[in-house]
Amino acid sequence: MIDEGYIKFESRWKKSGPLDNPEIADLVRWRTPLHLAGLIGHFPELGIGYGNLSARVGKEGHFVISGTQTGHLSKLGSEHFSLVTGFDLKRNLVTSQGASEASSESMTHAMLYELSPEIRAVVHIHNDALWVALKDQVPTTDHQVAYGTPEMAGEFDRLARETEFLEIGVATMAGHEGGLISIGITVQEAAEKLLTLYESHLT
Template sequence: MDEGYIKFQPVWKKTEAFAESKLQNLLKYRQHCYLRRWIGAYPDGIGFGNISERIGTGETFFISGSATGGIPVLGPEQIAKVTAVVAKENKLWCSGPVVASSESMSHAVIYEKLPWVKGVIHIHHLELWQHLLHKVPTTPADAPYGTPEMVDGIVHLLETTDLPERKLFVMEGHEEGIFAFGKNLEEAFGVLEAVVDAPHFRV
């Protein structure tokens, strides 16, 4: 697993932490995901999973920072703000006390293509990933996480499948990787809960 490795070119402006009052919902659902072990770290210390929330009506968003998956309780000092993305050039602009997550371009394209989406969650769950692979919208096997190829794969799914309604997809080229989104983080979290807790899927 190389989840912690940023593959895009970050243009990062280091700043003080953002006000906790603006991050309460994001931090709340990140904690829910951590407690369910959907976000965390592998035995070798490499973190996995990330979560974001749109800021206002634009395409900027707050997201958990790179290499923060293994931190038990996230605070404002582990949150970045993504302000612009040019996927074709593999570049991303962010600010905050940490660099934005390695999956930030995937979050960004969902916000760009679906203006109604306010929350996006990326988790790792091997058994669920195996269960859902090709049963729900699935990105190409040759599209690595955090790359323009993955962005293209997500756009293709948004345009050619029921992904906007289903709000859930898996990443064949990123083992264990699953994305969910919704009109807010509560809905995105609920999408994941619904599939994990379904009677036909128990782990």
């Protein structure tokens, strides 16, 4: 059973009109091949979306992320993005604004941006075959730690210190079935890392 689409943190979302951050164009551009490959999508039988991507915007700690439950859409517009303006790991709180509420995994994205100022984009996908192939072959979070939880921050911290995660920019989440994460200086870099892995493992 996939553990996705449920917001586990307290979400303080201020609904507004569509965002106008220029980073959205890049996110829309690179989501398309990820969605076509099924790495971001929707489980119709469960009625839940999976996968999401984000990009840092000017202010420290701020990023735009695809909104919750947008996985079924083949193309997103600016109304499907949320601007995360703050988070508090201890209180498990995420503050966002936009026409769409922040994805259920925005806490995980926020933790990753904390690791390094050079991380400017984060992509999260699901693919069972790739997950099985790469688990423990690339940096891998503890299988007992679920996505979107404060404990996951400690896990990414550990990967940054103890593994080549920051160099290769890809990790699997053993406690989040099918879940992989990539980071990059640009959205293109993060997206292409996973697309390349997908193509080389599955074709």
